[in-house]
Amino acid sequence: MITKLTESPEEQPSLPSVELEKRRHQIFPTLSEADMRHVKRFATEQHFSDGAVVLEAGKPPAGMMFVLTGAIAVYRHDGFHNNTRIVTLRPGQFTGDTGQLSDRPALANGIAVNELSVLLLSAESLRTLAVAYAELGERIIRALILRTVALLEQNSGGPVIIGPRGHGRIHALQSFLTANAHPYTVLDPLVDPQAAELVARHQPTLEDWPLVIFPNIGIKKNPSVVELGRCIGTLRHLSEDKVWDVIVVGAGPSGLATAVYAASEGLSVLVLETHAYGGQAGASARIENYLGFPTGISGGALTGRAYVQAEKFGVEIAIPAPAGRLICGIYPLQVEMCGSLSRIKARTVVLSCGARYRRPSLANLKQFEGKGVYYWASPVEAQLCKTEEVVLVGGGNSAGQAAVFLAGHASKVHMLIRKGALASTMSRYLIERIQAHPNIELHTYSEIVALEGDDDGLKQVRIRNSQTGEESDCDVCRIFLFIGADPNTGWLADSGVDVDKHGFIRTGADVAKTQSAANLAGNLHPPEMAxxxxxxxxxxGVFAIGDVRAGSTKRVAAAVGEGAAVVAQIHQFLANLDPDKITS
Incomplete structure (x- = not known):
């Protein structure tokens, strides 16, 4: 039975926005006694004395805590031990955010108030509870998602990045954290006194920027994205001994769909992703032609829901974890991780590795990447170009969505395309929106031929009109490149996976046709055409889905459909596999 506190509850701090405050009852729901009895089926009871630390930012919690008696005061972590209370959780309420689904480190600190009794639920038990009691699971997971949103708006619980304004490495870390919906704070030591004091104490060299404070870890100088992933818990140790039922390479819409459907049907699933879940779709400002969302939805919101859904079913998602090589000559199949000799084993592999952004042939392009040259348009980039004029290159749907999004922040978006019109490459609704937007100016038959700038970043671009040959200089500090992508299949070179002349992976009947043609040409002995x-x-045992597959429809809905369809084919493959191989 839940015991109520006898003292009057102290006033709860306000949430970071009016919209979230209206949803306080969903963010911090109080469960009924019947709900708590369901929780108790999967939990253990634990007790803490008044003042005990029960949650520590940066440390994986012992489990999710459902309060029986006493209370838990939850405090924001800001990197400098400034205690700001977020909420006091009372009987019937519970701790956690979305990281709780996969044992990631906590994003807040928690202190026991009075004598505290809780029901402790492990991540695995939480997932079991959410499936067993769907309505209760829905309320709990909704609360975890909304709490993560609140922490993002408060910049609470994540790394604190300290460095000079506009530093390129800061943008790289920001992009990774933003794309993976992880809270963080950026402080300029010229403005923030606490940051200035820390810089004075550590005396960083030019190579040391930025400094990053990690909860429960301390300060790291100029950490790599891989270090960042390990510290925040998106990249954990992957055992070379375990044999996964499915390894999915790529966490775009197709890969996430495979993960959700495969895991929900009892298969063990590991997803390897290079940068961030969602792929190119995750960077879309708004997707308006996806079934079921008549008012549209951002790519980040759509794929973020899929990411949480995958975690709910127990999928292990490793980010950043680029695959370096696929080894198919032995069984189980093996994926060698990029930059190491570590090999992860699987009975089947699904290639949903998508495409890599194309880069124009400009001599000093790399110099300005992250310091004026960008390949996506997220809120991070939107804030950088606020009230500025920017240049956007590209005429596809992604370019159109980015142009409309950026036009809401920049004073002018100059949109460059090589063709004379957008009709052949862009959806009609986007063309009409671009034509109607006063902040977007379309430049046809145009391309960038030179970049100028200094160590601080991009300062100017030179644009050529291919019809007239006329060149003009444009004083802008931000350009956005959406000129398409090439299939990310270079790492498959010695795997035996067949690709077409453009590098896309052949599947099904296309493989059979190429093998038959080779047989007729006398290049192969006649195989048994299984x-x-x-x-x-x-x-x-190796499957390909989504944009990387030859002949696929390059749309989010098609990618999700292939991600679902491949699971039935995986089951069929495993059912026909030698039992000795399945248990090896």
Whole structure:
């Protein structure tokens, strides 16, 4: 039975926005006694004395705590031990954010108030509870998602990045954290006194910027994105001994769909992602032609829900974890991780590795990447170009969505395309929106031919009109490149996975056709033409879906459909596999 506190509850601090405050009852719900009885089925009871630390930012919690008696005061972590209370959780309420689904480090500190009794629920038990009691699970997971949103708005619980304004490495870390919906704070030591004091104490050299404070870890100088992932818990140790049922390479819409459907059907699933879940779709400002969202939805919101959904079913998602090599000559199949000799084993592999952004042939392009040259348009970049004029290159749907999004922040968006019109490359609704927007100016038959700037970043671009040959200089500090992408298949070079002349992966009937043609040409001995699943590659047990697959429809809905369809084909492959291999 839940015991109520006898003293009057202290006033709860306000949430960071009016919209979130209106949803306080969903963010911090109080469960009924019947709900708590359901929780108790999967939990253990624990007791803490008044003042005990029960949550520590940066440390994986012992589990999710459902308060029986006493209370838990939850405090924001800001990197400098400034205690700001977020909420006091009372009987019937519970701790946690979305990281609780996969044992990631806590984003806040928690202190026991009075004698505290809780029901402690492990991540695995939480996932079991959410499936067993769907309505209760819905309320709990909704609360965890909304809490993460609140922490993002408060910049609470994550790394504190300290460095000079506009530093390129700061942008790289910001982009990673923003794309993966992880809270963080950026402080300029010229403005913030606490940051200035820390800088004076550590005396960083030019190579040391930025300094990053990690909860429960301390200060790291100029950490890599891999270090960042390890510190915040998105990249954990992956055992070379475990054999996964499915390794999914790429966490775009197709890969996340595979993960959700496969894990919900009892398969063990590991997803390897290079930068951030969502792929190119995750960077879309608004997707308006995806079924079921008549008012549109941002790519980040859509794929963020899929990411949480995958974690709910127990999927292990490793970010950043680029695959470096696929080894198919032995079984189980193996994926060698980029930059190491670590090999992860699987009975099947799904290639949903998408595409890599194309880069124009400009001599000093790399110098300005992150310091004026960008390949996506997130809120981070939007804030950088506030009230400025910017240049955007590209005429596809992604370019159109980015142009409309940036036009709401920049004073002018100069949109450059090589063709004479957008009709052949962009959806009609986006063309009409671009034509109607006063802040967007379309430049046809135009391309960038030179970049100028200094160590601080981009300062000027030179634009050429291909019809007239006329060149003009444009004083802008931000350009956005949306000129398409090439299939990310270079790492498959020695795997035996067949690709077409453009580098896209052949599957199903396309593989059979190429093998038959080779046989007729006398290049191969006539093989036994076993039935091949529609999404299976030339290597048994290796499947390809989404943008990287030859002949696929380059749309989010099509990618999700292939991600779901491939799971049935995986089951079929495993069912026909030698039992000795399945148990190896």
């Amino acid at each position: 039935m091949r699943s529609p999404l299976e590659t030339s290597v048994p």
